[in-house]
Amino acid sequence: MKFLTGVLQKETRELTDLLEPEMEGALVTVNGAVHTIRDMGPIAFVILRKREGLLQCVYEPEEADFLLKDVKEAAAVEVSGILTLSPKAPSGVEIRMKSVKILSEPAEPMPIPVSKWKMNVSLETNLDLRPISLRNIRERAKFRIQEGIVRGFREFLTLQGFTEIHTPKIGSKGAEGGANIFKLDYFHRPAVLAQSPQFYKQMMVGVFDRVFETAPVFRAEKHNTKRHLNEYTSLDFEMGYIDGFEDIMAMETGVLQNIMRLLGKEYQRECGLLEIELPGTDNIPCVRFDEAKRLVSEKYGRPIRNPYDLEPEEEMLIGRYFREEYGSDFVFVTHYPAKKRPFYAMEDPEDPTFTLSFDCLFKGMEITTGGQRIHDYHMLMEKIRRRGMTEEGMEHYLMAFRYGMPPHGGLGIGLERLTMKLIGEDNVRETTLFPRDLNRLEP
Structure with missing residues (x-):
């Protein structure tokens, strides 16, 4: 034996x-x-x-x-x-x-020149032949960098006392609401694919205080842009006993610092191959949503068209502004309008039309959405009533609040977008192993 x-x-x-x-x-x-x-x-x-x-x-x-x-x-x-x-x-x-x-031995000659420094094939060909194109050294290096990002996220939060969790991706109701939900038949019952782990990670704050997850999320958005996917990887964390949503932004700053430190130390070969200049993260500026709009409108002469959200061009101009004025590739845009945030977002007590929430922009693109959540059961129920929502499908989520929850908040970081902007690509599919979009279900 x-x-x-x-x-x-x-x-x-x-x-x-x-x-x-x-x-x-x-x-x-x-x-x-x-x-x-x-x-x-x-x-x-x-x-x-x-x-x-x-x-x-x-x-x-x-x-x-x-x-x-x-x-x-x-x-x-x-x-x-x-x-x-x-x-x-x-x-x-x-x-x-x-x-x-x-x-x-191979059965056939290679269909594309993977040994070349740059293969010079179209993005569609690259994705159609993904199991082969990823053998190219530069293509492969992108996903080593992506591995380093996840490592930096996971290792830092573990050291900060977070517990890693794994939540279901099939549920009865979407956490974000709206129409961008993939519906499916689950043994003759209606079900949906998870838009985010939001409900579960909030519930787990009542168990572990601090939790994180790296997992896929699904959005049935009919976008066909360079920045959208229908399945992407979200780096999520949620933390309890916070004093304010600034604690969440500070934790993300620490995460980003650790990611860049790790990439600079252990991924030098890949950074060299891809000619990556790691961004500074020592001081990340914060600006209110309405102030950010005003600043870029005044400096670049762009009229404010949508007072409730940031358009992609505005995000780009905000990134440009803070790069030019403060030398920062990152910026936190805070206090988003309440009508553009989910029901669980904590409203600003000084002006309830705004929320204690934020986006983190990196080189002019949103990579993070986060903020403080409503933790009081009665306040949460009132918000649900005000929005004309039903409690159906949220009974277990609301149970956690009925029996007490600490002040808490969290965020989600889009892994593929962060990788894309770090590497300098202009299409998120370039930094997605096997992209899923409006037209692609294979390979």
């Missing part, structure tokens, strides 16, 4: 291992996918794609026990050879090949 005692130790090496000084001159074995082959005549360069980056292997006919023609682009291989330093190689080292084992 055989027993497993943990992770099996392999003889194959990873890039991190190969960069250790004592490895120079050693006989090593590595595996990877053949990213490209450059035949120079007397020698050839076989570039392997590994999870940490590219590894250059040198084929010299007199040193190798195999023929170069037996190695195909996109094949999965195991290479053995002598490790040598090479400043011009992608990772600073290379392997002088002695032998190769073919682990698998």
Whole structure:
């Protein structure tokens, strides 16, 4: 009988291992996918794609026990050879090949040039061939950056005493209301896909005080713009015992600082590949909604058309204003009008037509919506009545408030939008692994 005692130790090496000084001159074995082959005549360069980056292997006919023609682009291989330093190689080292084992071979040639620095294919082709296009080093790097964003979010909040939760994505009622809800048949009962984890994370504040979640949300919005998706990943947190909605913005500032710190420390290769200049987060300005509108209207001569919401052009101008005036790529826009916020948003006691809520704009685009919530049961019920809403489908949500809830608030950050603006893309589909929009359900 055989027993497993943990992770099996392999003889194959990873890039991190190969960069250790004592490895120079050693006989090593590595595996990877053949990213490209450059035949120079007397020698050839076989570039392997590994999870940490590219590894250059040198084929010299007199040193190798195999023929170069037996190695195909996109094949999965195991290479053995002598490790040598090479400043011009992608990772600073290379392997002088002695032998190769073919682990698998492609059935067809590659449909797009994934080994090129830029593939120069249309976005539609990129997305149609997503399992292949993501093998391009720059495409892949986008989602390593995205991983770093989620890590920075999760690690910071864990250190701040937050508990990670996982809430259902099928429910009986949408948290945000409105018409942008995907409806479905759930065993002959009406159900909806979650617009956000809002109800659940508020309920869990009554259990854990501080909670967070990273999960998909669904919006049945018939938008076909560069900034909208019908399924996206939301980084949510909710925290209790707050003194005001400023506590929420301060916590997000800490989150953003930790994300940028982590990216600068552990994702330098990807930041270099994508030429990312990490934004400053030491001091993020805050401005009231009505004041922000006035400032950009006066400076850029744009008339205020919608007094209750920010149009995309206004968001862009607000971002431009605070970049020019304060050198900040981030800005918190606070005190949104009550008529544009959900029923659970806490109204400003000094002027109930506004709420104690905010959006965070990054380089002229909204990436976050958050604020303080109504925590008093009677106040919440009065707000529901004023809006002509029904309690149906919210009974368990309201139960939490009936039996007491602390002052609390929270937010949701759009992961794909944050990644898009950080990387400098202009279409959110570029930073979505497998986008879902009006026309796309595959791959």
